[in-house]
Amino acid sequence: GQNIDQPTEMTATEGAIVQINCTYQTSGFNGLFWYQQHAGEAPTFLSYNVLDGLEEKGRFSSFLSRSKGYSYLLLKELQMKDSASYLCAVPNTGFQKLVFGTGTRLLVSP
Amino acid sequence: DTEVTQTPKHLVMGMTNKKSLKCEQHMGHRAMYWYKQKAKKPPELMFVYSYEKLSINESVPSRFSPECPNSSLLNLHLHALQPEDSALYLCASSQEAGSYQPQHFGDGTRLSIL
Numbered sequence: 001g002q003n004i005d006q007p008t009e010m011t012a013t014e015g016a017i018v019q020i021n022c023t024y025q026t027s028g029f030n031g032l033f034w035y036q037q038h039a040g041e042a043p044t045f046l047s048y049n050v051l052d053g054l055e056e057k058g059r060f061s062s063f064l065s066r067s068k069g070y071s072y073l074l075l076k077e078l079q080m081k082d083s084a085s086y087l088c089a090v091p092n093t094g095f096q097k098l099v100f101g102t103g104t105r106l107l108v109s110p
Numbered sequence: 111d112t113e114v115t116q117t118p119k120h121l122v123m124g125m126t127n128k129k130s131l132k133c134e135q136h137m138g139h140r141a142m143y144w145y146k147q148k149a150k151k152p153p154e155l156m157f158v159y160s161y162e163k164l165s166i167n168e169s170v171p172s173r174f175s176p177e178c179p180n181s182s183l184l185n186l187h188l189h190a191l192q193p194e195d196s197a198l199y200l201c202a203s204s205q206e207a208g209s210y211q212p213q214h215f216g217d218g219t220r221l222s223i224l
Contacts, residue, residue, distance in 0.1 A: 031210050042114075042200065042215035043153065050210070087152055091210070096166060098213065100152035 002026045004101035006088055011107045012078055020073045020104045022088030033089040033098065034062055034073045043087060046073070075106075083108045113137055114216035116201050122222045125191060131219045133184040133201030139214070141207035142184040144176060145200040147218070153200055159184060160207035191223045 003025040012018040024032065031050040035043040049055060049064035049071060061074040075082055088101040114135045123129050133142065141160050145153035158166035159178040173195075175187040184201055198218045204211035 033212065040198075040220075042217045045212040045214065048210075048212055096207075097155050097158060100154075103150075103152050105150075 002090055002092055002099045004088055004090060004099065006086075006101045006104045008102065009105045009107070011109065014078055014080060014108055014110050016078050017074065017076050018078060018106065020075070020086050020106065022071045022073075022101055024069050024071070024088070024090050024101075026069075026090055026092075028091075029066055030091045032064055032071050034071075035087040035089065035100075036084050037087060037103070038084045046086075078108050080108050080110070082106060114201055114203055114214050116199075116216035116219050118219055119217065120220050120222075122224060123188070123191065124224050125193075127191075128187070128189045130188065131186040131199055131201075131221075133186075133216055134182055135203040135214070136182055137203065137214065138181075139203035139205055140181060141204045141211070142178065143202040143204075143213060144184065144186050145202065145215075147198040147200055157186075158207055165207055188221075191221075193223050196221055196223045 005023045031048055033048050034046040036046050037043040047062040049062050054063045059076045064071045085103040085105050087103045089098045092099050117132045143158050144156040146156055147153045155168050156170045157176045162178045173190050177185040198220050200218045201216040202213040204213045
């Protein structure tokens with residue numbers, strides 16, 4: 001099966017940088033997704049990493065280390081609108097579906 | 111605005127009612143999904159349709175009945191639900207069924223069972 005761990009909550013200040021970690025155990029690997037979900041809204045796709053390293057998309061970057069079963073989402077120049085839950089997700093053993101972590105609730109304060 | 115449209119946005123129903131949730135996408139995606147999400151929890155997969163055929167049923171109780179009339183539409187028929195079924199029901203779609211495909215989610219239907 002899969003086991004995905006993320007911190008439950010994080011707080012940060014507007015303009016700062018925050019790193020949200022995700023560790024996973026899975027018998028096979030076919031990539032790792034990050035989604036953002038604002039309260040009461042749909043999850044939105046942020047990134048997909050299948051190879052080791054850092055991928056940058058504007059203020060958001062995502063890092064993967066397959067050997068360590070570890071990923072992080074890096075948010076720079078934080079804005080109030082970045083307050084949301086951030087969900088890490090990996091495929092299940094049969095690669096048929098995504099399994100989501102419990103999510104990290106990020107609160108950005110002024 | 112999301113490219114996956116779900117109706118209604120809110121639904122309140124009694125335990126004896128029959129209602130349906132609807133989902134529509136016009137991105138040409140061939141895989142569609144139903145998820146259930148409780149407050150402060152991640153989405154939990156319920157069903158997957160691939161090319162209009164049911165490919166995954168996550169042992170969902172029969173009081174939830176999915177239907178895929180065509181490649182753009184996905185329904186979830188509800189009957190004799192229980193209070194613990196109150197949740198946000200999310201529809202999603204992806205280019206193909208496969209865990210490497212990013213999924214696009216609708217805004218969900220918030221369901222309350224009285």
